[in-house]
Amino acid sequence: MSGLYIKRFVDRLQQLELAGQKEFRCPISDAKNLHNDITKLLADIQALHEGTTSADSSTNITEIEVTGGSF
Numbered sequence: 118m119s120g121l122y123i124k125r126f127v128d129r130l131q132q133l134e135l136a137g138q139k140e141f142r143c144p145i146s147d148a149k150n151l152h153n154d155i156t157k158l159l160a161d162i163q164a165l166h167e168g169t170t171s172a173d174s175s176t177n178i179t180e181i182e183v184t185g186g187s188f
Contacts, residue, residue: 120158122150 125147133141143151 120154122147122154123158126151 126143129143130141
């Protein structure tokens with residue numbers, strides 16, 4: 118995931134803030150692209166979370182008992 122539109126959004130906010138702007142407007146196409154980037158990011162985070170949770174619960178523990186026998 119590149120996050121290109123998230124980076125553009127952050128950069129544009131910083132530019133407007135430095136210029137002292139009080140409003141932020143963006144075309145609907147930019148808003149949709151930003152939405153898509155955020156959705157992909159959240160889906161990736163969810164997949165990572167599910168991967169770590171399932172890996173933790175599926176860990177097999179093998180029990181080994183060592184005895185000295187008749188020693």
